[in-house]
Amino acid sequence: MVEHRPWLTFATHAVLIIGCLIIAFPIYITFVASTHTLDEITSSFPLFPGRHMIENYHAALTVGSGEVGATVGRMMLNSAVMAFGITFGKIFISLLAAYAVVYFKFRFRMFFFWLIFITLMLPVEVRILPTYKVAADLKMLDSYPGLILPLIASATATFLFRQFFMTVPDELCEAVRIDGGGPMRFFFDILIPMSRTSIAALFVILFIYGWNQYLWPLLITTDESYYTLLIGIKRMLDVGEGQADWHIIMASTMLAMIPPVLVVIFMQKQFVKGMTETEK
């Protein structure tokens, strides 16, 4: 629709620019702080980038901050292991479960379906202690399986794949059968390749979900070598009456934001699809 209202166009730009500035402001200040020395940050309020960027990021990655006892490099590795573990784990077990529910007739099918559905209503926040106890009993505290496995059940991913599988023409399945192929051949040769857009959309959402986990790693990691970066940043802030290493904390915060933000920016199309179709 073509409409000429110059003042309105101006107002639109003004609102959007102000909105973007407010959204970007805290991140900009964080970036600026991550390029100054601690003295510069505490004595003045720098508004423009300083000269100590490489130094600060290098110190964060290889030394870390204060009493935390783990380098940011190590903690980023832990975050990455957890994020990828959760992402691929969820996609993998959800594909299998959705395939069974859609393409097979078997006893208790509906029972399993509802069991998976119920997980939607049980976020980790409502079963904090007993879940911790299960992880402890299974000797999963301070371990990668402990960080990953309890979080990989996913009703949303299972249902998304189910919805997609329902739209796959039955003829494809029949064709494989006529050629003498079994159910697993159909799954790997036809269904998974056809699901790649759904998988990509889920990948973006789940990677962000996994990378940004906080409560669960907080509960089950006490050994610094298993801290994820988000836990580490919180630990860096816990200095009591002392002076926090703001330059290192700000550099670490930037490093904690970069991977998921890059994923959103470079996979924006998949991200929007994933958000509006799945969420979580």
Place this chain on the structure above:
Amino acid sequence: MGPAALEAIKDLSMEKRVVFRHKFLPYLLVAPQIVITLVFFIWPASQAIYQSALREDPFGLSSTFVGLENFAEIFTNDIYLHSVYVTAIFSFSVALIAMSTSLLLAVMADRAIRGATAYKTMIIWPYAVAPVVAAVLWYFLFNPTVGMIAFTLKTVGVDWNHTLNGRQAMLLVIIAAAWREISYNFLFFLAGLQAIPKSFIEAAAIDGASPVKRFWTIAFPLLSPTAFFLIVMNIVYAFFDTFGVIHAITEGGPNGATNIMVYKVYHDGFLSLDLGGSAAQSVILMIVVISLTVIQFRYIERKVHY
């Protein structure tokens, strides 16, 4: 819970015409998902329900069955009731700020203007920032000793110290939590606006309706299903996903001013080791999630007949 889950439940009766028959394979396929679900979801949740009816002695050596006593205790406990009140204020404020800001931005970005894509990207990406990281960003700005905004406020006569002042602490966690949620709401409002047939808007424009009037009489009512969906999602977010915000900035303080229910469950169970009380609080939160899910279903039903 996302739209996909709702759709899946809605057309549950839909089945494939062509299916495989196999004795063991389907069980093998669902096994990983079911095992994880039973071990890490169903079992702990049922433990929480079971423990909510028990009371442990101070040494944790034995426990006695007390029925609903833990619940009775919670609902007469001033600290818990205050936590419920704090949670209500917090969720309402987060939802209101995040939704109104994002609606304004979405309406603006929906107008076909130059640079719309760049604006959209700028507004969407904070979704990738973890709640706890958002908390650190704002905590730094409002930090009483090194924070730029805290300093600016001091120069205009506002004595900012959220570690002592409960109202300021609440304001800060609301800002940090809402800031990140703008992106999420924006995405859905924009999708909702773009789904409105352009012919509606054009017809109104030809009749001489101003852009403002067109928004209130056409776009706004058509967005109501989106808005309703978002209200529920924002409440879920404020209830459960903001744990990191509270934990990083205030740890529930000062003096319980930001002690939201999820934080209290963590604190009572994990730090104070009050198993029965914490379990009873967990059960209450479970009821909250289940209610929100049921509300969403009813809404989806209505949307079908829209």
